[in-house]
Amino acid sequence: MLEPSGRPLYLAEQVRELDRRVIAGGIEGFALMQRAATAAYDALRERWPRVRHLSVFCGSGNNAGDGYVMAALAVCDGLSVQLIAVRDPQSLSGDAARALEMAEKAGLRVQIWHPELDLAGDVVVDALLGTGLSGEVREPYRGVIEAINASGKPVFAVDIPSGLSANSGAVLGTAIEATLTVTFIGDKPGLHTGAAVAHVGEHRLASLGVDVHQHADVPPVATLLDAGLVDALLPPRRRDSHKGDQGHVLVLGGAPGFGGAALLASECAARLGAGKVSLATAPEHVAASLVRCPEVMVHGVRSATEVTSLLNAAEVLVVGPGLGQGAWGQAMLQVALATDKPLVVDADALNLLASWWSSRRRDNWILTPHPGEAARLLGSSGARVQADRLGAAQELQRLRGGIVILKGAGTVVAGPSDVGICPYGNPGMASGGMGDVLSGMLGALLAQRLPLEPAARLGTILHARAADIAAEAGGERGLLASDLACYARRLANPRNDDAGETR
Template identity: 65%
Template sequence: MSTLSTSSLRPLYTAAQVRELDRRTIAGGIESFALMQRAASSAWHSFRSRWPQARSVTVLCGGGNNGGDGHVLAALAMQSGLKVQRISLKPLHALQGDVARAAELATAAGVGLDEWQPSTTLTGEVIVDALLGTGLEGEVKGVVRHIIEAMNASHQPVLALDIPSGISADTGAVLGLAVEAACTVTFIGDKIGLHTGDAPAYTGEIDFRPLGVKAQAFFDIPPNAWRLDDDLLAEAFTPRSRISHKGDLGHVLVMGGAPGFGGAALLASQAAARLGAGKVSLATSPEHVAASLVRCPEVMAHGVRGGAEASMLPSTDVVVVGPGLGQDAWGQAILQSALQSELPLVVDADALNLLASRWSEVRRDNWVLTPHPGEAARLLGCSVADVQADRPAAARALQRERGGVVILKGAGSLVAGPSGLVVCPYGNPGMASGGMGDVLSGMLGTLIAQNDSLELAAWLGVIVHAQAGDDAAKNAGERGLLASDLASYARVLINP
């Protein structure tokens, strides 16, 4: 498989980093107003490619540089023959610098200017959000809140410039209220907050325009994170050697399925098999063995009544512990057995809850923790709201405290490891159903067993899992998508 490298991934930045990139680009000889014109021209191209039949547009301009981009776009729209409604948060005389120059450009092009009033009706077939940009820090209030409410109530498609107003560029959280865009065209450096948290519900399609700025040329401004790309799959899943045998391809042990909770462990073990493990063993409550044999006879199912029996199972390459584990004596004994092993671990579900309550000090470098926001909150000793308010910070904090690699699941899943933070742009709401995390854990088990890098295995597992969900949804829709549907789609993905 390929080696771990972020070089092929799109870098993601914070708002402060992008402002510094902007400043340095201007200091390097590009006039700031010329950069504003580039941004507006790129946004206009994005507009035209998505709404070629539009004959009217409403452009809502704030008082900062984001508003300046909007003024220039309004001029371009007028010059192209569209009917333009331009609405400004501030009167012309209150604008300064490049923003004033942009507003004057639009006026010279014949674009009218209205100041926002509570009675204002948004008349354009498409609305352009050039209100706030990335500078927002506190909650949206006052007149801006009323404008965003009007935009969302208009039911017209919205093109957001740089970021939907009301979304935090650094965390993806909604700061009180946010614009619901159909498309977001973002400039210079892609922002981490566009890809995780609440943001995916507000950005629509993301169109990244670097405006000629080579962000990674500034070596002292390292990306805050990276965006995973499914091109990694073709690099990682090359054809197998013609003389491969099952001993070369990893032995995964899934430990879970307490009495009465067998389904999760069966899903995890079957997913491990479908991802191409040479052998898969399952340590589960004896009552679930028959179901496992019927469901997937290729999995070597063992009935165990406690940790002592589990520890006597054949040697394996990686242990997946947690699916259907429960938190009573059986689950505690099984997890203790797994923790006593020096093998790489994938820790999920109730194993995470037991780590939080009974093994709060345990840290190791050879495990992958896969919490959803609730489990992450228990591990961090905070609320779910705290986790969701800053998902990147939560993922990093967990990785610092517990070591190894942490996958914070949810919209825009995050993988925090020694190499930094990566964001998964794939996945869909159809995956909000029981068992999806168990399938991910099983997939991770196989990839770890076949890969020297725990972190790369985590990246690949997150991509395969999310892309399999997307392919399944594309084929038959999001509603009714089951965790067990993913294995067959995942198998296609790993055989490019």
């Protein structure tokens, strides 16, 4: 089975190298700038076809050049343009200076930014800082960005919202909150994870005629995961399939008083196609499990010695939902780690790993931390993890092996061969139990004989897409983890084109 490659993602310096190669190959730098500005302007007009007034902010360098060319195109198209320079335009050089000249020949007068300036445009164009920013935004750019955000006007970001790290998605002090961002040549990871999802708005890629796949010696740092992976990895089942073919998942969780998480994980494992699902939980949770999902074979256990037969029967273990960090949870994790079976490790099992098994590494597990849990595993802080989500996931994978799914906006899936970023999901997922549901889904996919890395990617996509569909049906606020199971089931069943059925 071949899986879709997804869109490649490149660091800012890699895209600059691709840009340099295109120019070295015979395309003049200013011609490439005009191509970028034209693609950006076309996207702006498509998004806001009735707009008649623009405020275009230009900083320095080629990002400013893109803005000046866009301003000239807008005037020639009959729009009114307020052209605002944050740096002295006479300090521009090279292609950016040529772009300024083009704007002036179109009849535009450049205004120098000052805090009392009123924004006349119906849409604001951000051509301030570009992808080259490395340190925190300083004045006067900080004040400009804050004024644009405070204006309440829709914002079009050229290449990247100013103040956002193209590589990590971190906000460098302050950043533009864009309505639409059009990025050039190669897509960047920092547009898809962490704080970026609140700043990029609608996202589009303009390749400018550059085929990044022709530059194999500039390998992407990550891949933007694609929902097409579902059909590629979950073909229709054989008509003679039976439950033994679909694997047996054992969920270890639900310490006394914490039964809900383990029930959620178990039910989702069943809904996503595991042939059999067993649950080892505290005895007081057995009745609730039978009522909620009688298809799950629930066992009340008080000690690790009572789960030996369950471990032997199962093919995949999910450990952590509702596990707790007390003696019961420690014992359950210890017996899970003693097996050589694939593991999905979540929640308190991750915290216990950080506290008691700080050097444990294995190649057949999936770790699913949120930023706080990742920080504990790395001996770092949640803020540092969020400042470089790709780097944190890759470092944790290097230290612990297997696959790391760093949850959050723009979930990162780091494996030994590649890093994926999930572009799906919504703020409604900020509620209890979402991670438990993901763990159950991952267990089910592993039980159905998917390899570790494809299962991690597919489970992340199904989890986020199910949440998106649930939010479309009922809204983000009030979305519950238990809402995801039925939608994930629909997504996991391939289309039957002959019958005219769709997901």
